[in-house]
Amino acid sequence: MVVQKLNRRWAQVKVPGCGWVRFRLSAKGKGARLPAAKTFRVSYRNGQWHAAFAVVPEPIPAPGTGGVVGIDRGVRITAALSDGRKLNCPQLTVKERAQIRKHQRRAAHAPKGSSRKAAAYAKVAGLKAREVNRRKDWCEKTSTLLARTYDVIRFEKLNIKNMTRSAKGTVEQPGRNVRQKAGLNRGTLAQGWGLLRRRTEQKAPGRVEDVPAPFTSLRCSACGWIEKKSRKSQADFVCVFCGFTCNADENASINVAAGQGGIPRPRQTAGAGGVTAASSRSSAREPQPIRVEIPLF
Ligand SMILES: [Zn+2]
Structure with missing residues (x-):
């Protein structure tokens, strides 16, 4: 793509099959580094022709x-x-x-x-x-x-x-x-x-990193316990293991922030996690094996 600035207000671009086409720079276009643009698009909107340049933003x-x-x-x-x-x-x-x-x-x-x-x-x-x-x-x-x-x-x-x-x-x-x-x-x-x-x-x-996060919405961001029941409703997350309470979306985002490895799974020692969920852990006989409920989508 070839584009030239003619002066402060005007520039021209070579349109294939059409030759040089002059256009007036918009307020944004005046400051933009147009030669950095890789592509441009010509469109007809509201009775006017527009040339739009795709400029990759500066880091x-x-x-x-x-x-x-x-x-x-x-x-x-x-x-x-x-x-x-x-x-x-x-x-x-x-x-x-x-x-x-x-x-x-x-x-x-x-x-x-x-x-x-x-x-x-x-x-x-x-x-x-x-x-x-x-x-x-x-x-x-x-x-x-x-x-x-x-x-x-x-x-x-x-x-x-x-x-x-x-x-x-x-x-x-x-x-x-x-x-x-x-x-x-x-x-x-x-x-x-x-x-x-x-x-x-x-x-x-x-x-920027992409985190493969299959259970971000079901995993407790405090202790790592994964269970479907922890997701009490659309908005609330209450960990059935440690009692951690959080907004469900926020909990998921903390899991994403933890990255690839995620948060380590909870240890099996009794009393781990501090606040105990009374219902699920009242019968604390022995350290129970970690139970991971994997939902079948
Ligand atoms: Zn937890």
């Missing part, structure tokens, strides 16, 4: 504090950090969603090829673009925050199970509004997660 220097953070990505809380922060990706408001439906309805009822139909569809597209913009903005801000505050950033390796986990809940305790949540959130947020991971890697090269 942000590590704070050097040795801080490690784990991130649990979920549907209910977009990103739960192991430091207790809960970051939520903004979505469309209920009102905006209603507007989308309204314009979709109008478009459907308008006669084919009419300007009313086109206008209604344009409104729908505008609202959807707003959501995309919000998500992108959030990813930029969040990735900058992560790269700036932590030396090592650990993401849970994503799979479909984890993506849908929070909305679905468990068989015993299904999540609320499962259908709406699953439909609304999964698709839009899945894109946000990917972008967040990518941007963080670009801003903190070599400082």
Whole structure:
């Protein structure tokens, strides 16, 4: 790709099959290192042509504090950090969603090829673009925050199970509004997660790790005990072994922060763990063998 800056306001780019195309630099484009861009895209929006350049963001220097953070990505809380922060990706408001439906309805009822139909569809597209913009903005801000505050950033390796986990809940305790949540959130947020991971890697090269975390949501971040029953509900985690109580998403993110090896399993000595869960450990005859319940997905 060849791009040249002509002056403070104007630049030109060689478009294949088209030759040099001049364009005016946007406020952001004026400061950007355009030659660093690998690709660009030309689009026609709202009666104007746009040339958008994909510039990889500059790496942000590590704070050097040795801080490690784990991130649990979920549907209910977009990103739960192991430091207790809960970051939520903004979505469309209920009102905006209603507007989308309204314009979709109008478009459907308008006669084919009419300007009313086109206008209604344009409104729908505008609202959807707003959501995309919000998500992108959030990813930029969040990735900058992560790269700036932590030396090592650990993401849970994503799979479909984890993506849908929070909305679905468990068989015993299904999540609320499962259908709406699953439909609304999964698709839009899945894109946000990917972008967040990518941007963080670009801003903190070599400082991002993926943690294969099959039981992050079921493992106690205090003692390492893995049991399905510890997950009391969508929001609460109460360890049946040591009684550790925590927000479920935060607990998972602490497990992610612990990294590859995770937290060591609890020792079998009686009394380990301090606060004893009365129900499960009242009959403390002998050290019981570690029981690990592995759920069959
Ligand atoms: Zn525990």
